Amino acid sequence: MYQKGRAWIELNMENLLCNVKQLQALLPAHCAIMPAVKANAYGHGARLISQALQETGIRNFCVASVSEAIELRNAGIDGQILVLCYTTPYQFSDLVEYDLIQTVVDYSYARQLNSYGKPMCVHVGIDTGMHRLGEPSSNMETIRSIWNLKNLKITGVFSHLCVSDGTTETERDYTLAQIQKFQSVIRFLHQNGIYGFKQHLQGSYGVLNYPHLSFDYARIGIALYGAYSSPGDKTIAQVNLKPVLALKARIECVKPLHTGESVGYGLDYTAVKEMKIAAVSIGYADGIPRGLSNRGYVLINGQKADIIGRICMDQLLIDVSEISSAAAGDEVVLIGKCKEQEITAGDFAERAGTISNEILSRLGKRLERVAV
Numbered sequence: 304m305y306q307k308g309r310a311w312i313e314l315n316m317e318n319l320l321c322n323v324k325q326l327q328a329l330l331p332a333h334c335a336i337m338p339a340v341k342a343n344a345y346g347h348g349a350r351l352i353s354q355a356l357q358e359t360g361i362r363n364f365c366v367a368s369v370s371e372a373i374e375l376r377n378a379g380i381d382g383q384i385l386v387l388c389y390t391t392p393y394q395f396s397d398l399v400e401y402d403l404i405q406t407v408v409d410y411s412y413a414r415q416l417n418s419y420g421k422p423m424c425v426h427v428g429i430d431t432g433m434h435r436l437g438e439p440s441s442n443m444e445t446i447r448s449i450w451n452l453k454n455l456k457i458t459g460v461f462s463h464l465c466v467s468d469g470t471t472e473t474e475r476d477y478t479l480a481q482i483q484k485f486q487s488v489i490r491f492l493h494q495n496g497i498y499g500f501k502q503h504l505q506g507s508y509g510v511l512n513y514p515h516l517s518f519d520y521a522r523i524g525i526a527l528y529g530a531y532s533s534p535g536d537k538t539i540a541q542v543n544l545k546p547v548l549a550l551k552a553r554i555e556c557v558k559p560l561h562t563g564e565s566v567g568y569g570l571d572y573t574a575v576k577e578m579k580i581a582a583v584s585i586g587y588a589d590g591i592p593r594g595l596s597n598r599g600y601v602l603i604n605g606q607k608a609d610i611i612g613r614i615c616m617d618q619l620l621i622d623v624s625e626i627s628s629a630a631a632g633d634e635v636v637l638i639g640k641c642k643e644q645e646i647t648a649g650d651f652a653e654r655a656g657t658i659s660n661e662i663l664s665r666l667g668k669r670l671e672r673v674a675v
């Protein structure tokens with residue numbers, strides 16, 4: 304089959320829908336999931352994922368950039384799309400043309416958006432302690448004055464939690480303080496007669512660790528894809544999230560490696576015994592971190608095979624000495640299930656010294672995405 308050619312991603316849409324159901328069940332009935340489909344839906348493929356989510360009735364999406372938002376519009380996504388990051392003024396026309404919602408990253412940016420001179424939909428970002436985007440929550444009067452800017456149609460107010468995945472007392476206290484700061488901004492706006500805007504605060508871990516909160520939207524990314532950022536992550540809410548993505552490639556050829564021979568660029572691995580090795584059709588240009596050279600492993604027919612030598616741009620080498628059946632054309636699983644064995648995105652990321660979010664979002668354009 305062409306789509307399962309060299310290296311590809313299999314998307315389990317049933318698991319996606321199962322995750323939607325479980326996460327929606329944690330939220331109050333009036334709170335809608337606003338999937339984070341930025342970075343090509345965390346590498347899964349923005350078009351396929353957003354269309355499947357829209358079919359479940361989801362009407363609100365968030366992305367990082369205008370170009371990502373336009374990709375969704377071109378894929379037939381006709382609900383609301385919130386751009387979470389900064390948009391440069393020469394793209395303000397796209398915000399209007401594609402009917403997007405722009406984040407107000409601070410007060411001076413609000414004025415810049417307003418001076419474009421056309422009605423523009425925005426959500427106001429509030430900084431409650433991450434110190435990234437948003438007008439600082441302590442600047443209540445400044446925040447209120449954004450409502451004086453006549454070209455801004457303010458339909459939402461939101462903030463972002465930065466340690467909601469943490470379970471230590473310090474991390475929980477910090478998150479509770481962020482929640483309180485957000486709520487006091489909302490209260491101040493209400494006291495000033497400002498109503499009629501949606502509120503949102505939680506990402507995946509905000510939902511999983513603070514499920515009692517009651518806002519209008521939850522901006523969920525990684526959990527929808529059925530992954531934890533790190534494999535050991537424990538959360539307050541008990542859910543059974545199921546991985547949506549499997550990453551696969553093929554054995555290209557099998558050959559012996561004799562004692563004392565070395566492999567790959569830099570000859571970075573040397574056989575200390577008689578071995579059988581295989582070349583696999585996936586590399587760092589596809590998003591396999593080069594840091595997994597001599598560190599990672601893959602699954603073939605339910606058996607583990609270590610990555611040996613340096614990972615190349617398009618290929619990598621593995622030790623198949625113990626896998627007698629290994630042959631050219633065989634499927635190789637880098638992330639996903641293979642008979643009794645499984646490598647989760649979290650396991651894979653941990654080996655590479657990062658979180659699954661980074662690994663998934665960097666999966667390359669060259670990989671075909673196939674719904675199964």
Ligand SMILES: *Cc1c(COP(=O)(O)O)cnc(C)c1O
Pocket residue numbers: 339341387463505506507508522523524525526660
């Ligand atoms: C990416 C992002 C999210 C989603 O985060 P997850 O932890 O993947 O659920 C939510 N809000 C903002 C502002 C983001 O940038």
